[in-house]
Amino acid sequence: MEYDVIIIGGGTAGYTAGVILGRRGKKIAVVEKEKFGGTCVNYGCVPSIFLSDISFLYSRLSEIGNYKGIEINLKLNNFFSKREEIIDYLSTAGKRLIENASGETIEGEGIIRDNHTVEVNGRLLTTKEIIIATGSKPKPPRIEGIENAISEDQVVRLNTIPSSMVIIGGGVAGTEIAQIFAKLGTKVTLLTRSKILKELHEETRKLMIDSLEFDGIDIIENSKIEKIYGEKVYTNKGVFDGEIVVYATGREPNYPKGFEKLNVEIGKEGIIVNERMQTNIKNIYAIGDIVNKEKKVAHVAYMEAIIASLNVLGTCEYMDYTGTPQVIYTDPQIGIAGEKDKAVKFLKFPYNADTRAIIKGLREGFALIGIDKNGTIVYSEIIGDNAEELINIMALAIRKRVTIRDLAFTIFVHPSLSEILVNAARGEFDLDVDLYK
Secondary structure (H helix, E strand, O other): OOOEEEOOOHHHHHHHHHHHOOOOOOOEEEEEOOOHHHHHHHHEEEEEEEEEEEEEEHHHHHHHHHHOOOOOOOOOOOHHHHHHHHHHHHHHHHHHHHHOOEEEEEEEOOEEOOOOEEEEEEEEEEEEEEEEOOOEEEEEOOOOHHHEEEEEHOOHHHHHOOOOEEEOOOOHHHHHHHHHHHOOEEEEEOOOOOOOOOOOOHHHHHHHHHHHOOOOOOOOOOOEEEEEEOOOEEEOOOEEEOOOEEEEEEEEEOOOHHHHHHHHOOOOOOEOOOOOEOOOOEEEOOOOOHHHOOOOOHHHHHHHHHHHHHHHHOOOOOOOOOOOOOEEEEOOEEEEOOOOOOEEEEEEEEEEHOOOHHHHHHOOOEEEEEEOOEEEEEEEEOOOOOOHHHHHHHHHHHHHOHHHHHHHOOOOOOOOOHHHHHHHHHHHHOOOOOOOO
């Protein structure tokens, strides 16, 4: 059977490309060897953010209630079953959306035979073009006894709350996992070979460390892991015990079987593509976490799928990563956008001076805006309530090269959390009237 396009991988990038191309009349098939939805739905954003929400509610709802003058008593029930229900719903939804767009979904492993042929379940499928969207997988560190540990993907699918946990890796995933389980009652030790969340502005990092330590997490920076033996992790800083040992030490490309036959160029982080998401082989595209890039997040995969699909259809669209936001789902949340090294000055406004934050009762944190020598917004960090939404405003500002004056003289709703951003901007002109000076 001949197709216009075969997409290998039914995760965020793969299903998006399938829907777009199917809606526009292309004969397409999306091949998935496990469950539709990929890492984000099955092992990444969805289960981890669900657990983050649960841990936040469990640890802080009583405090917020007391602040508002009401008494709230909480008890953990079997929330794991709800997590599975949401994952199953979203996985099925991705598959159905492809089929709704007149695309075909095939469950099985896609094995590349050549740049026009993919084998699935013993059947040879021919195609004009191939889109590779096979994602990434956890990269285990080279440590003796690593087989005694579980990955960042596996830990968010646990069905029990362990009594203790040792986490290897102080990046985004390790920090999120540490706080989730600490808030649910697990004794957590977080080991990192350098500084935790080292890419952040030092003020943001310090506030986050304070929050993690408040939740009882034992943070061991500059630690060198020597070996794992059973439930013990041996390091240069001592021996640490955990009922569960987790590694969150980065991810690596998940190349499809037979990929090497294509002679596609690859880099350290995955498949090399041009701005049109096209590889060095004209009819082969790559999208999502399989691409050679630093930020491997679902929202980037969506856009890469859109760009690749439109180019397959004959248009000429280019991928632009300017201002791409990232969120760290901790308490408080952290949102990041832009390039910190382009900023020559930083402006800051705290949550505890924002009327909406005072009403709500979640007053820890601040917004940080970085500007270049021309006053153009080039960077932002937000640590605090609803940073996941606020950072999108800054991502747009950075992408559209908004100046600090543009933002300062924009009218935002009062009272609202987004006023934290305009007030940070107004600080450049001494117009941040809600701050004592």
